[in-house]
Amino acid sequence: MTEGLETDVEEMDEIAERRDELAARVRTHAGEIARELAVLQGGDYGQQEFTTDAGAWTLKYEAGDVQYLRFDPKSGSEIYVVSSKQPPEPEALETAMTDYGAFVAAYNAYVRSFDGILADVPDEFPEIESTAELVAERDRILERIREVGNAMASELHRFEGEYGTYATTVSGTRWELKWDGDVAAYLRVGGSDGTYLLSQYGPPSAAEVRRLAEDVGAFVDAFNEHVDDLEADLSHVSLGDGA
Known part of the structure; x- marks a missing residue:
């Protein structure tokens, strides 16, 4: 067993x-x-x-x-x-x-099987065009726009308050300037998803500056009309005879 x-x-x-x-x-x-x-x-x-x-x-x-x-x-x-x-x-x-x-x-x-696969690949390439001149011109235009934006911000600060936004429509597109004290915090074109001509971040592309710069004058004109209307309204305010 x-x-x-x-x-x-x-x-x-x-x-x-x-x-x-x-x-x-x-x-x-x-x-x-x-x-x-x-x-x-x-x-x-x-x-x-x-x-x-x-x-x-x-x-x-x-x-x-x-x-x-x-x-x-x-x-x-x-x-x-x-x-x-x-x-x-x-x-x-x-x-x-x-x-x-x-x-x-x-x-x-x-x-x-890969032997010689790169033998005929060129290792010399065309010269690359510099963007320095284009960037300098873009920055010059943006600096001028910033000067205008800061001037508007200073006026808005004086008669509207410490900070806020001013918006209007130019050529069917919304333009909005936000000010903080005497400085333009941003100038945005096209709503919340639009292009920031001025901001605390990087500048827009040269193509965007070219597209929008011609309407800056119309934006300023609309702002001036806004100021004129405010002054006209204030001229009609009566404080009474002081009695």
């Missing part, structure tokens, strides 16, 4: 140890391929497939390291030779490793 219990049980430790050692070496070796692919393809992550006579190998990498190396044999189930999970079964690893050399050869052939 106890004869079977006395039979020695074959231990798997040595096989598992060999499997783990081989899988670690493959991860290190495939990691070199992953880094080379990342450099070649110019990205931190990606994947590449390599075909051999026995099947297809897919190497996925991220941050220059292997995410997985998968072997899809022409017959049988796919094998994850390298993955974030446990190593493959010893028999599956053995199957994949019989074709690993062909995988590396396919990778090498892939790299060699």
